[in-house]
Structure formats: C-alpha cells, structure tokens
Amino acid sequence: MNVSGDGALIVLEGIDKTYDMGKAHQVKALVDLTMRVSSGDYIAIMGPSGSGKSTLMNIIGCLDTPTSGNYIFEGREISDCSEDELAHIRNIKIGFVFQVYNLLPRSPALANVELPLIYSGVPRDERKQRATETLTAVGMGERVKHKPSELSGGERQRVAIARALINKPSIILADEPTGNLDTKTSGEIMAIFDRLNEEGNTIIVVTHDPEIAEHTKRLVLLRDGQIQSDEEIKSRRNFS
Numbered sequence: 001m002n003v004s005g006d007g008a009l010i011v012l013e014g015i016d017k018t019y020d021m022g023k024a025h026q027v028k029a030l031v032d033l034t035m036r037v038s039s040g041d042y043i044a045i046m047g048p049s050g051s052g053k054s055t056l057m058n059i060i061g062c063l064d065t066p067t068s069g070n071y072i073f074e075g076r077e078i079s080d081c082s083e084d085e086l087a088h089i090r091n092i093k094i095g096f097v098f099q100v101y102n103l104l105p106r107s108p109a110l111a112n113v114e115l116p117l118i119y120s121g122v123p124r125d126e127r128k129q130r131a132t133e134t135l136t137a138v139g140m141g142e143r144v145k146h147k148p149s150e151l152s153g154g155e156r157q158r159v160a161i162a163r164a165l166i167n168k169p170s171i172i173l174a175d176e177p178t179g180n181l182d183t184k185t186s187g188e189i190m191a192i193f194d195r196l197n198e199e200g201n202t203i204i205v206v207t208h209d210p211e212i213a214e215h216t217k218r219l220v221l222l223r224d225g226q227i228q229s230d231e232e233i234k235s236r237r238n239f240s
Contacts, residue, residue: 008072009170009202010037010060015069017055017225029055030066031225037171042197043204044213044233047222053206054175056222060204061094061173062086074170091119095164099176101156103148109135109159110144116167134162138192154185161192171202178212190215 017030030052037043037060047053058064059071062078071078073089081089090096103112113131122130135144138158148156157177164172174193178186186209194215197203207213214233221228 007038008036009039009041009074010035011070011072012036012059013070013072015059015066015071017052017059017064018067029225030059033069033225033227035220035227035230037202037204039170039202040197040200041202041204042193042215042217043220044216044218045204045206045220045222046208046210046213047228051222052225053222055225057173057175057204057206060171061096062090091116092167093170095167095169095172097157097160097164097172097174097177099179101148101160103156103159103163105148108145108147109140109151109162112148112159113163113166116163120167130166131162134166135159137165138162152185153181154188157181157185157189158192161189165196165201171204172196174203174205176206176208178207178209186212 012033012035015030015033016028019027019029021027033052033056045053045056055064059066062073065079074093078086078089104115110128110131113135114127117127117130132141132144135141135158138161140155140158140162143151143155146155148159151159161177172193177193178189181189190212193203193205197217203216205212205216213219217233218231219233220230
C-alpha cells in the first residue's frame with residue numbers, strides 16, 4: 001500500500017519489531033510493515049497465533065515501540081514523543097477495549113468509566129455527568145452503581161467500551177473484545193461498535209473470529225509479522 005501520510009490518522013511505514021530472547025536468540029514479531037489508517041476506518045486485524053497481531057496493536061496503541069521504522073499519529077512522529085506525551089496520547093487520543101475488561105473490581109461502573117477523566121483533571125461533577133451519559137449510550141444507564149462482580153460479561157464489556165469512549169478518542173483499539181462472550185452477547189457488543197463507527201469513530205478490532213471481522217469494513221491479514229492482504233470487505237466470505 002502506498003503511504004503518503006496526507007490526511008491519515010495513522011501511518012506505519014517500514015515497521016520492524018524484534019524481541020531479544022537472550023543467548024543470541026531473537027524473535028521478529030513485525031517485519032517491514034506498512035499500513036495507513038484514515039479517520040472513520042473500521043478495520044479487523046486477523047492472523048494465526050504468532051502472526052504479530054498483538055504486537056501491532058500494542059505499537060498502534062503506544063504501549064510498545066518499534067525497533068525501527070516510522071509511526072506517525074495525527075501528523076506527529078511517535079518516536080519524538082516523551083514518556084509524558086505518550087501517556088497523554090494513550091489517555092486522551094486512544095480508547096482501549098480488552099478481552100478481560102480490565103475493570104476495577106471494587107468500584108462501580110460509574111467510577112470505572114470516570115477513571116480516564118480523573119487522570120485528565122476533569123472536575124468531579126463534570127466527570128459524573130459525562131460518565132453517566134456515556135454509560136447510558138451503551139445501554140448501561142440503569143447499572144451505574146453496580147460493581148463488575150454484579151454484572152454479566154456483556155455488561156462488563158459495555159462498561160469497558162464506555163470507559164474507552166469517555167475522552168472522545170481519535171481511535172478505539174479493541175483486542176479480542178468478544179473473546180469471553182457467547183454468540184448472542186458478542187453480536188450485541190459488535191452492534192455497539194457498528195453504531196460507533198457509523199457515528200464517525202475510527203475502530204480497529206483484533207479478532208480470531210471471522211464473524212466478528214465481517215462487521216468491519218476492511219480486513220488486514222497478518223502472517224509471520226507481515227501484511228498478507230489488506231482489502232475492503234464487500235461481502236460475507238470465509239476468512240479461514
């Protein structure tokens with residue numbers, strides 16, 4: 001894919017990621033990977049175990065850095081950012097949704113969703129209002145006082161999505177967001193992502209499930225740390 005960077009939300013160009021495993025043993029997780037993400041994209045990343053999916057997600061999310069190559073986020077080269085600047089990007093610009101929810105077990109849904117706003121210094125009353133509105137938007141308006149242990153898996157993931165949305169990020173990264181859910185609940189969660197994308201949100205989903213990938217508009221297949229294919233999804237198909 002030709003990457004110019006003009007108007008792109010994210011540009012990855014010539015990305016390599018090598019892990020030093022000791023005793024002169026190295027693992028190449030990503031090899032000369034080039035990819036562009038535009039605002040409003042809805043992308044599924046798929047590939048066999050060890051293909052580099054999680055590494056790619058971590059680099060896009062500024063949770064890890066490439067060994068070499070260029071990563072440009074909203075026109076800025078990420079390698080030029082300080083640790084404080086990267087932390088700001090992760091908190092304000094990127095919304096994360098994980099398979100295991102990563103909720104605070106002793107805190108109610110409202111407090112879990114408020115958390116990014118606390119880090120951003122938003123006043124208490126505004127935090128509670130925004131968190132309540134965001135939980136309501138994902139169908140959890142009547143469960144704001146419930147702790148994670150009092151919620152189903154699907155409800156916990158809705159809370160996690162609300163937390164990812166609270167700062168109105170530039171992009172939402174979802175790593176196997178339906179991996180712990182049954183088929184019906186998975187469909188409900190993906191319907192939320194579908195609606196969010198229709199509203200203009202940029203979303204990248206890492207998944208092993210072809211049915212989840214079919215919700216998206218673009219499929220990136222990884223193999224051995226490289227992009228095997230990158231194409232629009234125009235109809236249902238077999239991705240196996």
